Amino acid sequence: MDIKAAGWPFRAASRPGGPADDERTQTGLVVKARPKTKKPAMYKVLLLNDDYTPMDFVVQVLEKFFAKPRAEAMRIMMHVHRRGVGLCGVYTFEVAETKMIQVMDFARRHQHPLQCVMEKE
Numbered sequence: 001m002d003i004k005a006a007g008w009p010f011r012a013a014s015r016p017g018g019p020a021d022d023e024r025t026q027t028g029l030v031v032k033a034r035p036k037t038k039k040p041a042m043y044k045v046l047l048l049n050d051d052y053t054p055m056d057f058v059v060q061v062l063e064k065f066f067a068k069p070r071a072e073a074m075r076i077m078m079h080v081h082r083r084g085v086g087l088c089g090v091y092t093f094e095v096a097e098t099k100m101i102q103v104m105d106f107a108r109r110h111q112h113p114l115q116c117v118m119e120k121e
């Protein structure tokens with residue numbers, strides 16, 4: 001059966017695993033045919049501009065903690081420098097929190113005032 005014949009695009013109530021696919025047990029209890037899955041909330045990790053952190057340190061941060069290639073790291077750093085704030089990446093809560101803490105810790109150890117924050121998408 002092709003995807004259209006299967007009813008695609010599915011409406012919420014007719015999606016496989018949706019309410020129509022619930023199963024009734026012998027006791028009359030209605031249970032989910034499939035365990036429900038839910039997309040996790042995502043969080044933006046942002047860098048803030050300041051007047052003191054060296055540009056090459058910010059580029060290094062973007063390479064080291066956000067796996068950005070050099071040219072992309074330079075582009076993001078210059079965006080933050082000009083606009084005041086810039087996006088480093090979007091992650092689940094724990095990953096975003098870990099990266100933010102790693103960046104703040106790395107900056108502090110090097111005595112730079114660089115600020116990194118996270119924000120729910």
Ligand code: TYC
Nearest residue numbers: 047048049050053055080081
């Ligand atoms: N504004 C800094 C400077 O002129 C560079 C900088 C860029 C600092 C990005 C922080 O997140 C930042 N040295």
